[in-house]
Amino acid sequence: MSVLSEVTASSRHYVDRLFDPDPQKVLQGVIDMKNAVIGNNKQKANLIVLGAVPRLLYLLQQETSSMELRTECAVVLGSLAMGTENNVKSLLDCHIIPALLQGLLSPELKFIEACLRCLRTIFTSPVTPEELLYTDATVIPHLMALLSRSRYTQEYICQIFSHCCKGPDHQTILFNHGAVQNIAHLLSSTSYKVRMQALKCFSVLAFENPQVSMTLVNVLVDGELLPQIFVKMLQRDKPIEMQLTSAKCLTYMCRAGAIQTDDNCIVLKTLPSLVRLCSKERLLEERVEGAETLAYLIETDVELQRIASITDHLIAMLSDYFKYPSSVSAITDIKRLDHDLKHAHELRQAAFKLYASLGANDEDIRKKIIETENMMDRIVNGLSESSIKVRLSAVRCLHSLSRSVQQLRTSFQDHAVWKPLMKVLQNAPDEVLVVASSTLCNLLLEFSPSKEPILESGAIELLCSLTQSENLALRVNGIWALMNMAFQAEQKIKADILQGLSTEQLFQLLSDSDVNVLMKTLGLLRNLLSTRPHIDQIMSTHGKQIMQAVTLILEGEHNIEVKEQTLCILANIADGTTAKELIMTNDDILQKIKYYMSHSNAKLQLAAMFCISNLIWNEEEGSQERQDKLRDIGIVDILHKLSQSSDPNLCDK
Amino acid sequence: MSGQQQQLPLTAAPQASGIAAPAASAGPAPASAPAAALLLHPPPPPPPATAAPPPPPPPPPVAGPLPALGLPAGSSAPAAFPHGDPALNEQEKELKRRLKRLYPAVDEQETPLPRSWSPKDKFSYIGLSQNNLRVHYKGHGKTPKDAASVRATHPIPAACGIYYFEVKIVSKGRDGYMGIGLSAQGVNMNRLPGWDKHSYGYHGDDGHSFCSSGTGQPYGPTFTTGDVIGCCVNLINNTCFYTKNGHSLGMKNNHLGLQTPGEVVDANFGQHPFVFDIEDYMREWRTKIQAQIDRFPIGDREGEWQTMIQKMVSSYLVHHGYCATAEAFARSTDQTVLEELASIKNRQRIQKLVLAGRMGEAIETTQQLYPSLLERNPNLLFALKVRQFIEMVNGTDSEVRCLGGHSPKSQDSYPVSPRSFSSPSMSPSHGMNIHSLATSKGSGTHFSGFESSCSNGVISNKAHQSYCHIKHQSTSLNVPELNSINVSRSQQVNSYTSDVDMETDHYSNGVAETSSNGFLNGSSKHDHEMEECDTEMEVDSSQLRRQLCGGSQAAIERMIHFGRELQAMSEQLRRECGKNTTNKKMLKDAFSLLAYSDPWSSPVGNQLDPIQREPVCSVLNSAILETHNLPKQPPLALAMGQASQCLGLMARSGIGSCAFATVEDYLH
Secondary structure, eight states, X not given: OHHHHHHHHHHHHHHHXXXXXXXXXXXXXXXXXXXXXXXXXXXXXXXXXXXXXXXXXXXXXXXXXXXXXXXXXXXXXXHHHTSXXXXXXXXXXXXXXXXXXXXXXXXXXXXXXXXXXXXXXXXXXXXSOGGGGTSSTTHHHHHHHHTTTOHHHHHHHHHHHHHHOOHHHHXXXXXXXXXXXXXXXXXXXXXXXXXXXXXXXXXXXXXXXXXXXXXXXXXXXXXXXXXXXXXXXXXXXXXXXXXXXHHHHHHHHHHTTSSOTTSHIIIIIIHHHXXXXXXXXXXXXXXXXXXXXXXXXXXXXHHHHHHHHHGGGHHHHHHGGGOOSOHHHHHHOHHHHHHHHHXXXXXXXXXXXXXXXXXXXXXXXXXXXXXXXXXXXXXXXXXXXXXXXXXXXXXXXXXXXXXXXXXXXXXXXHTTTHHHHHHHHTTOOHHHHHHHHHHHHHHTSTTOXXXXXXXXXXXXXXXXXXXXXXSHHHHHHHHHHHHXXXXXXXXXXXXXXXXXXXXXXXXXXXXXXXXXXXXXXXXXXXXXXXXXXXXXXXXXXXXXXXXXXXXXXXXXXXXXHHHHHHHHHHHHHHHSSSTHHHHHTOHHHHHHHHHHXXXXXXXXXXXXXXXXXXXXXXXXXXHHHHHHXXXXXXXXXXXXXXXXXXXXXXXXX | OOGGGGOOOSOOOOOOTTOOXXXXXXXXXXXXXXXXXXXXXOOSOOOOOOOOOSSOOOOOOOOSOOOOOSOOTTTTOOOOOOOOHHHHHHHHHHHHHHHHHHOTTOOTTTSOOOOSXXXXXXXXXXXXXXXXXXXXXXXXXXXXXXXXXXXXXXXOOGGGSEEEEEEEEEEOTTTOOOEEEEEETTSOTTSOTTSSTTEEEEETTTOEEEESSSSOEEOSOOOOTTOEEEEEEETTTTEEEEEEXXXXXXXXXXXXXXXXXXSEEEEESSSSOOSSOHHHHHHHHHHHHHHHHHTOOOOOOTTHHHHHHHHHHHHHHHHTTOHHHHXXXXXXXXXXXXXXHHHHHHHHHHHHHHHTTOHHHHHHHHHHHSTTXXXXXXXXXXXHHHHHHHHHHHTOSHHHHHHHOSOGGGOOOOTTHHHHHHSGGGSTTOSTHHHHSOOOSSOGGGGGGHHHHOSSSSXXXXXXXXXXXXXXXXXXXXXXXXXXXXXXXXHHHHTTOOOXXXXXXXXXXXXXXXXXSGGGTTOHHHHHHHHHHHHXXXXXXXXXXXXXXXXXXXXXXXXXXXXXXXXXXXHHHHHHHOOOHHHHHHHHHHHHGGGSSSGGGSTTGGGGSGGGHHHHHHHHHHHHHHHTTOOSSOHHHHHHHHHHHHXXXXXXXXXXXXXXXXXXXXXX
16 A cells, blocks of 8 residues: 555656646656656556546647647657556547547647557557547548658558458448558658558458459559559568568458459469468468468469468478477476467467368368378367367368368268367357358268267257258258258158257248258258158158148249259159158149149259159059049140150150 | 778788688588489380270379370470571570579689580480470380489589579470489489489479489479479578479478489570579578678677777778878777878878879889888889879870970869769779879979878868869860869859968869868768769860870970880890789880870770779889888778688588678678
8 A cells, every 4th residue: 555655656746747837847747757657557557547648638639738748748648558458448538539630630740740659559459449530530531631741640540540440341431532542652652661551551451342452453653553562572581571461462352353363473472472471480470370361362262272282381381380389388488488378379270271271172182181290180179179269260171171072981080070079069159150060061971970970969959950040151051961961861860850840940941031041951851751651751740731832832933943852852752652642632733743844944844754753653552543643634745745855754654 | 980981992802811611511512413304214014095984084183103195205305496596696695694693693604504404414315405405305214224314514503592493394205204303413314313312303203302312202292294393402501492383392301302204394594584483582592691691790899899890990091091081080989090190191192193193203202202112123113104104195294294384283183083982883992082183283393382281182171273273274275184174163162262372282173172171071962063073074075185295295205205214124124033924015005005196095095094093003002011011901901802702712612602692782
């Protein structure tokens, strides 16, 4: 208590002087305060507690204050903001941002620069909501105008923009106020800091933004196109930070469709630079960003994936990402250990992400990845890490690798990856669930040896609950996995699925607005209605509803694939012993089949033919009557016609 | 202490006295030459082409021997394409340019760069075409014994630092058993590259790399027809990596390798732009090496380093006689100057005379101040006299000038010096000339004033009115270099003109006043001014006709007479000291001047260029210093010479980092 009061006493003195009636003394007080707080977090906290901030803000805003005083106030406030996050919060609570923004209207450059520096510090803090920059619509245009004032205004404003531009709305606001034109020429500034901050601005502006990206490719700076300038900034003798950021710009422009993936500036410049950033020589944080950016660059292009996979032994290089903290660092160097620990999660998730991208399409690359030392163990461990980020990217990696039939049968089985995967699926956030459930889809494929154990661990219930999700991707994955599960499954599983899902939910899904969900649900039905005893069994319990649903879909406005799938279901039903009758007694359905037999689409014709063929199969009891009935409604005529057509689908009758 | 120390003489003596060869790690023998070897490592005989199944499978990426669908080995050798000569020359030039740019540190006289495959250093199954750049295999390719390879014409010089070449697979032939890499001279060419000691290779059939061993290690992808494979050798850290179609495949542990069987491949040693951006890789290493130099720990114990630097600067200033600067520098850095001030001034006076072209006086003064110097050194005396003869032709030597009788006031002497000041690179050997520019505007009779005037070429702030004279008289001038102080400059100069000390010599060149304070004369303002007058002078001099010996008949006679004396001296010298080809040539060149009606524009006219006074001046200065037991080279110049020699030694010892550190980089 006494210690605290001692400390505050010395700080109190500084605050008191701010209230001196003599402006000259106030100024001296502020200057002394400035010198006292530099690098002294304790002092900063004290001054804030003692209420220095409102007074400083008051002095700063006072028109009667001298310019010098106002500038010094801004400097002190900037210094306070450099402290802890709590400091920034306190400043925000005092409404510092509007005050500083107001200050930008002053004609005095020195004062403007001090305000901007302070704003920069505040906006780059994670506790500051970036929305505060956009609340007053006049701020952005004014900042754009200030860009021409000095290299400091350029640096600070660009830095503010690059931190406060989150998402398409912000991008659009900045873009509409001429950010591209205003900032482009700063790339040729003589000041490294200005160039760097301008570059960062472009990377955040271009991210997932085709409009900005398309504009950027055509911008000229000193007679050179922007992509060319970015390529120059990628040169190996440039600072790593610059190489990384320009690689991001080019990557984002490429992913936004503004640069072709086979353009030399991507294939021969951006990609190799990013691979180099993953190398051991780089700092841990650079390696993380390098790998993440590269993962994003190659995510959807198999050719880039192939090139990356052979460049500088990238796949082997990434395995080093899992070696932090290293056993050496633990003993010898506490500081290093701390540093390694801090980045270990980030490194792992970045490596998983990049592996996922690398293995997304090419079987050979997947094989190479899985052959990397301890790969499967690392994934399995990753799936159960506490960090959500690591779990998510581990699942992604697993998903990517699960597209390989060979791996499903071998490595996946050897390492029982389904176990941690099922665990991930419990109570995970949606983004993890989406990837995890689509991995599960692959693991439930009929040839996958993991199928059995997954079923035993309660997958049906889990998947059925997914089909009720609000999230479309989860619904698709849920029903998809169920479809895979039902394929050639035994009666018990099918019954479990039907029961778990409930007919109600089944029909809910059949009327889902998303065609993917509909298709997979039909697929599920078709898989459920496979062998004859199963057909009869299911139709005896759910026949009415199923027939209704089928009728509805055949009558509705659906695409060919959906109708084909539905006709296939009918064909399956027609294969049942007792189930047949459900069709034969339903004139409506028969008429529909007849209609599709003469449909212009050959696929639908074929599917309809299957139905008929199953209905009239000779060796079965009652086939004669069915044939008669069908003849009555004119199906035979159509069959005759079809038999003369070119299609070889006339093998029956 | 700005300006002056920037002008470091680049003509440092090339005697790197005793620089120990870096001993630490003797790397692997650097004599590896890239040998792209076409190695045919024949597979089992190809099965007869059976009827292929209908679905044409995509080319399987399988490593290992595939039944060949291609041509029998070697059958695809292309006919040599006739090359038009012009195209060839163009390619030659292009190659030269690119090699110079890639490997600037390589001295090709000493260590030529590879430009093609060697027709001598190859196995007999290898055929070369297209200027020895295309290689094709013409053996049977049935057993490993049919392997063949070829090496390039020269080993890779260490001074490359980083060396790179590419090979394009024109046809993978029957089996695609091709390798590329490096091998030392003398390695068996009937073998696969990488199998033997000192040979390293990357093989196309399996993508493995071979490092002096019959077993390859998995390294990269396979390669085949149409691919461009590159091999980069880093002689700084002794590593190597390969590239495929411009993509680096990553480091191989400290090894270099090569050999393969292939059917036809084209090499690119720099004839064409490379697919891989090797220059970018070099940039990275240049930056690395330079950072290493910049951060080299100098073990600074209590300012030792700084003191040493200061000593070097000071000794340099003293050596060249910048005595005011040297004094001021010594004072501000708290040092002592070894040589006596008077001695420095003496040397400086002599140098100034030489640089002004007043050789007669220079010789006289030298004889006065250092009585025995020239007697002991007859060759030096001879050289000085030859120069005197040249200056007579020029009309600048004092003996002819007093005879000329042309408006002596307006005679100037060394107008070129501003040029050398403004761009040090043109006249790198001396900073001296800056100060010596301004010399006599009077004839030799004024020399009595000399002592009091030039304490350092820095002309003690005595400006002079002579500009006015020049301005008015310029039309009548016929002294070659002068003719020129023009209006605009004289206006500027006029502002300086204040008190004139008639006791002193008159300095007619604008630089004189500007250097009123010895260490100010590097300032940019003056630079600019001088540059300006420089250009103007050149223009003028081309318009005015220069005349032999300043146009005076008496002077010409004196010159002829002097020439005869010189001839006699030369003969006497030969009798006493034996033949001396240097002297002979010197005399012949000097006399040749008389053979032309306008010596200045004659083929030997460059002798008349004032810049030619500098070597003479430097030799004389060194000789004087030696008599005082002082070094004839300033330590700074010596250090630079040592650095250059050291780089040469590194190149010869296979230390690649010399490629990215040149002395010039550090002379701004």
